[in-house]
Amino acid sequence: MRVGLYPGSFDPITNGHIDIIERSLSIVDKLIVAIGVSATKTPLFSFEDRAAMIDSEIGALAKQKGVELSVVDFNGLLVDEAKKHGAGLIIRGLRNAEDFEYEAQMTAMNRAMAPEVETVFLTASPDVSFISSTLVRQILAMGGDISPFVPKVVLENI
Ligand code: PNS
Numbered sequence: 550m551r552v553g554l555y556p557g558s559f560d561p562i563t564n565g566h567i568d569i570i571e572r573s574l575s576i577v578d579k580l581i582v583a584i585g586v587s588a589t590k591t592p593l594f595s596f597e598d599r600a601a602m603i604d605s606e607i608g609a610l611a612k613q614k615g616v617e618l619s620v621v622d623f624n625g626l627l628v629d630e631a632k633k634h635g636a637g638l639i640i641r642g643l644r645n646a647e648d649f650e651y652e653a654q655m656t657a658m659n660r661a662m663a664p665e666v667e668t669v670f671l672t673a674s675p676d677v678s679f680i681s682s683t684l685v686r687q688i689l690a691m692g693g694d695i696s697p698f699v700p701k702v703v704l705e706n707i
Pocket residue numbers: 556557558559584585625626627628654655656658659
C-alpha cells in the first residue's frame with residue numbers, strides 16, 4: 550500500500566492545491582493531507598475549518614478513486630509526521646524556479662534526516678501555477694475577488 554503525505558498550510562486551500570491533490574490520488578492508495586499549524590502565525594482559517602474544506606472538496610473524489618483520505622494537523626518535523634503515518638512519500642507541488650530552490654533544499658535536509666521517506670514533486674498545471682495562498686489572503690484583506698483562485702467551499706466560509 551502506497552501512502553503519501555501532502556503537507557502545507559492550506560490557509561486557504563486554493564485551486565493550485567486541488568490540482569496537486571487530485572493528481573496525487575492517481576499515485577497513492579492512501580493520502581494524508583497534513584496541515585502545518587504554526588504556533589506563531591495567526592491563520593485566516595482554523596485547523597478545523599481548513600480540514601473541513603479540504604474534506605468537502607476532495608472526499609468524494611478520493612472515495613471514487615478508491616483512495617483513503619485523511620486530513621491531520623501537525624506542528625513538528627515533516628519527516629516525523631510522515632513516519633508517524635507510515636508514509637513513504639512526501640508530495641509537494643512546484644510552481645516555478647523559486648519554489649524549486651526552496652523545496653530542493655528542504656527535501657535534501659528531510660532526506661538527510663529520514664532517507665526512507667522520498668519526496669516527489671508534481672509541477673503545477675499551467676492554469677493554476679500562479680496561485681498562492683499568501684496572495685489570496687492579501688487580495689481578500691483588500692476586498693478583492695478571490696473566486697478565480699479558490700474552490701467554492703472557501704467562498705462559502707469567508
Ligand atoms: O506549502 P507551505 O504552506 O509552504 O507548507 C510549509 C510546510 C508546512 C510544508 C513546511 O513549513 C514544513 O515542512 N514544516 C514542518 C517543519 C519542518 O519539518 N521543518 C524542516 C524542513 S527541512
